[in-house]
Amino acid sequence: MILHLNQEIDQATIQALTDKYQAIHFVLENKHILVTPSKDKSIHAGDEKYVAQSWAMDSDIQLASSKYIPQKRRIAIAPNLIIGGDSNNTLVITGPCSVESEEQINTSAEFVQSLGIKVLRAGCYKPRTSPYTFQGLGLEGLKLLDKMRSKYDLKIITEVKDSSHVDEVIEYADIVQIGAKAMYDQGILKKCAKTNKPILIKRGFGSTLQEFVQAAEFVLSGGNPNVILCERGIRTFETKTRFTLDLCGVAYLKEYTNLPIILDPSHAMGYSYGVADLTRACIAMGIDGVLIETHPNPAVAKSDASQQLNHDQFKSLYQSMNAVAGAIGRKIV
């Protein structure tokens, strides 16, 4: 149950209500909000006077629910770079899997800027499953991204893989990406709740839609309203492709949540040959963005070599995006 408290209510009463309802309390735009466990469906007799508005919810998908806020949330990546709301924008994000060197990330950033794309992606802390492979450049990588931001006037999205370096990523990124393997990490989620930067949460490949949106609830209920969901493929019995992009799940999220959705066809597919077709399919779904891996020379990439597009392949894909977006009344930004 979500409760918007009345404006004039005092701190002691807020605390008493929070305790009584075993609720989470946060403040948003000067409004005091309580969220109780969803199994509670009604306000206790006598408490009506404290409550301006209330919503009983079906499950612990509460603040993210379209039952609470019917329209898609508006998120500003930059003052003039909006997704969600009434923008009809589909944001294109691209860049390499990992920051590998200054030369490599500079080539990528230059390419991204040359196309008019506004957001560069690249990982510095790589959540590899083996200790015997490239683990990322860490803080040094973050500093290179910072340099690219200034040099090419780009926004930066980069990934946090565990809570030991979450503060650094929040400091350097314009959009904080919580990796699929870290989706349940409350150490990360709770820190991301205390910033106002946009948080892109990738769905764990073994996570249900319910759990996915509940991860967003950790951030939202901590007071950060700027959460973006990112579907990037789930693990199924089919292994000819790396994962299975769950567009049925995306249809569900569009219907039942108020969060913008960005899709990552590169990780889902795992092979560059399918990325262009899948990207166009994603855009035709009417979603808020796509995140596509590109590399100046995929053959020598230190991670995810098989799925990154080279710059020519991406350019050709990029040119087709506007037509597809236009066919459904949306615009590529």
Place this chain on the structure above:
Amino acid sequence: MILHLNQEIDQATIQALTDKYQAIHFVLENKHILVTPSKDKSIHAGDEKYVAQSWAMDSDIQLASSKYIPQKRRIAIAPNLIIGGDSNNTLVITGPCSVESEEQINTSAEFVQSLGIKVLRAGCYKPRTSPYTFQGLGLEGLKLLDKMRSKYDLKIITEVKDSSHVDEVIEYADIVQIGAKAMYDQGILKKCAKTNKPILIKRGFGSTLQEFVQAAEFVLSGGNPNVILCERGIRTFETKTRFTLDLCGVAYLKEYTNLPIILDPSHAMGYSYGVADLTRACIAMGIDGVLIETHPNPAVAKSDASQQLNHDQFKSLYQSMNAVAGAIGRKIV
């Protein structure tokens, strides 16, 4: 290994080669073709004189492989209704889940014709998982479909669920649909190999892409070249939607096979609210057709009530299809 034999070769030699290579033999356009187990990679010394052309293959995806025939196969639903080949056509098929009554199927057929759509779908033998639900009208349903074909000048696609009634379906259908639960049924596959009618094989929801295409090999190696693959959702851990439409798998099939692909977003989603978005995503993939369930009054449908679109919903979706197809250089037929 696929062997195209020389034209002048006699029956006894063909038989001897078939036995020697433990091959399957069939004739297509007057050409004698042998298909051996794919683990055999080369012609025995001395046999070169019998073989016009040969292809060593990586797996038992052989006749369906793009390594054998690089371009997409051309399949004529009617003389002027083509998919695959160089047609760039995306075929729209619609109609109710089941034939329920003459009145119901007549309303559907009339609606389909009114939009200019050429192919009507409806099931007569329903592969229900419970014996205590509607099982379909059987032969009576086939006869009603036959009547609609004449009355509205439509082509008919209908489903076979087990080999006890395969002959009837082959007789009445223009496109024979092998249901997802029957994908492995060799009694059906072998009968379908002996007709020339187009065979649409639905992927079993628990079947790998490899097994899916190998089901097509049963039909192709029996001499029927007109096979269409239909992805309709696989079963995963996610249960908020009925199945998970596997578009990564579709990208794989487009790359590695020569078979036209039709997608069924209705069964994948299981709920009407997501069907329009998913259909547009499918079309943007650049595939050969979509199969969408519609019902004059979904609320009273005897099967799949939740996922069928009503006629107004479908009409609105249909109007958006041409724009999406056009954006990627294809045409709705």
Place this chain on the structure above:
Amino acid sequence: MILHLNQEIDQATIQALTDKYQAIHFVLENKHILVTPSKDKSIHAGDEKYVAQSWAMDSDIQLASSKYIPQKRRIAIAPNLIIGGDSNNTLVITGPCSVESEEQINTSAEFVQSLGIKVLRAGCYKPRTSPYTFQGLGLEGLKLLDKMRSKYDLKIITEVKDSSHVDEVIEYADIVQIGAKAMYDQGILKKCAKTNKPILIKRGFGSTLQEFVQAAEFVLSGGNPNVILCERGIRTFETKTRFTLDLCGVAYLKEYTNLPIILDPSHAMGYSYGVADLTRACIAMGIDGVLIETHPNPAVAKSDASQQLNHDQFKSLYQSMNAVAGAIGRKIV
């Protein structure tokens, strides 16, 4: 809803009730039984006089439900070979994947008899996923099994893969095995409902427990009470093993159904090295039987070579079975 009708009721009334409740009617031990869709929960006013006893059910798991018959059904493979009921027996079935030749099946049968095992398994119609591999000996194989039955005084279990040969298998087998890929095949299920021979239904590897038990309902509601469930592994994201044996599912079936359960660890594992440990785990679950593939020489087997035990391996496993069964108060037969 299951209705046991009163004894004195006449045919016309039975027919009227069947129609009225859209029920399935069958006769078992002179008792007239109706099974209605499970969504119907109560007898219409005025019909109480026709009904001796009734059970409202939660789902279309009805005749198989422990709510209907709380104890496990007793099934006689032979007059002195019982599973279920109060027998506490765990039946061991073994033999090769396929009948390959008279010599091979004779060696297997002789071995089986030498250990005192009563039931021989071997397939004649192989549901292979590729047309380019060994498809089984068909009717010739059934005749070889018939010979082994007489020669070694064994009971025979063999598989039906599609409804085109179901009559032959019913004629020759003592236990009819419905293969995992044929679990939904109503052509088979309905024929098996018309015999009294025990029917072992293998769970489809993509099938839910609900669908699995509903397949049994097709047989039970046709009048054959002798149904055995066989869990043989489901398909999951893990591919280091062939399938994933679902013992949690077995715990569910033991709790909620009245059907004996036989487990097939060979197909689940796919590799001989794990079969002994898994078999002991299965027996320790307290189930009604195990089905294990053995071959005189697995290295040359025409199907499932990697998972079949050789005779020495099986003998050693067999010797350990009694201790495990004894530890939980059961007996190997």
Place this chain on the structure above:
Amino acid sequence: MILHLNQEIDQATIQALTDKYQAIHFVLENKHILVTPSKDKSIHAGDEKYVAQSWAMDSDIQLASSKYIPQKRRIAIAPNLIIGGDSNNTLVITGPCSVESEEQINTSAEFVQSLGIKVLRAGCYKPRTSPYTFQGLGLEGLKLLDKMRSKYDLKIITEVKDSSHVDEVIEYADIVQIGAKAMYDQGILKKCAKTNKPILIKRGFGSTLQEFVQAAEFVLSGGNPNVILCERGIRTFETKTRFTLDLCGVAYLKEYTNLPIILDPSHAMGYSYGVADLTRACIAMGIDGVLIETHPNPAVAKSDASQQLNHDQFKSLYQSMNAVAGAIGRKIV
């Protein structure tokens, strides 16, 4: 590739070799060990003189591989409480899902001790998927466990959920449990590599066996040889049970790794009714331990209420364990 370096080698050479092979270096029992990416299969010419012994490996399962150490690792929970090695011991661990209060954990600890069980489990940091449910007592819970350890002479296993509190858990636990949702968390894994306490890694429910064992490699290659694997159910399409216990995977781990294996049937099943049967199945597999949730009063438990056994149920199960273990030549400790 694993390299055991010669004893007399100097630090500079070790560093040079580490760099040259892009290896991880650690010291165990005074032995310098390098682990290179597994794609490297041989020592460079001229380096033989530095290497006492080497193992080329098939995959990044290296230190955990039975190819490296064929026998099961011996791990001492306490000087006289051993699993693995040649012990033939199967360790029983039990206790509640969460520490809820001193009274509750005291009742549990007293019960555990009364049965002669040596290890108590209970969580303090709960990796809940919703922010609106009980999140655990945190440090206060660890202190209560510490008290129980002294009072009842027990060993304690408790869970770390993210790297923000890993130091505290390492300090208070006798066995550090890395939760299923944290299996990929390198912040945790790397800290656990720097202690010598036994680390129990739970398999992520969406994680492959390969990834699971690679998580262990992060700990092993950091210098802590005391790693235990814990299978606790994977996520599949079947939802009648909470997860699917993967005993085929356990057979794989027993064959290909050298790590002791403990099974958690409670989380796999999710319902108390199946836990006893599954526990006996696990023990019959010949594994090194079981971890079972019990609660003084499951009905009021703050987490996992449905799957916890009450003390009477557990006592009855516990009494049957010795017979099953004995049947396969093992002993319950």
